[in-house]
Amino acid sequence: MDFKGSFTSIKDSSANIKDSFTSIKDSSASIKDSFTSIKDSSASIKDSFTSIKDSSASIKDSFTSIKDSSASIKDSFTSIKDSSASIKDSFTSIKDSSANIKDSFTSIKDSSASIKDSSASIKDSSPIPHDQRSMTNDKTSFTN
Secondary structure, three states, X not given: OOHHHXXXXXXXXXXXXXXXXXXXXXXXXXXXXXXXXXXXXXHHHHHHHHHHHHHHHHHHHHHHHHHHHHHHHHHHHHHHHHHHHHHHHHHHHHHXXXXXXXXXXXXXXXXXXXXXXXXXXXXXXXXXXXXXEEEOOOOEEEOO
């Protein structure tokens, strides 16, 4: 090979090296773009996880609210149950009192009947004859 052929060969090799560096540069730019895309996707994923975290906190707060409401409802039902028992006891007391009132009226009725019978007995056993007894406006007087 001669001198001119050697320069041509060096020139061709230099062009190949230049092309290789251009290809490396292009590949590097493509890798850089890929990393930029990965960075953007990672930021999007981070935002999604932040949104999931915030939503989870909101869901947790909702369940806490539901739990607190359930406890309040349970307390209300317990209060209603206790009040119902109190109302039942009040009606039982009214029923018992009514029975006592009925017994009292029955006793009054029986006493009245007994008084009537006693009055009739006293009247019948009186030494003054029936036809000689008279009544005035404000008191009973017996005349002979």
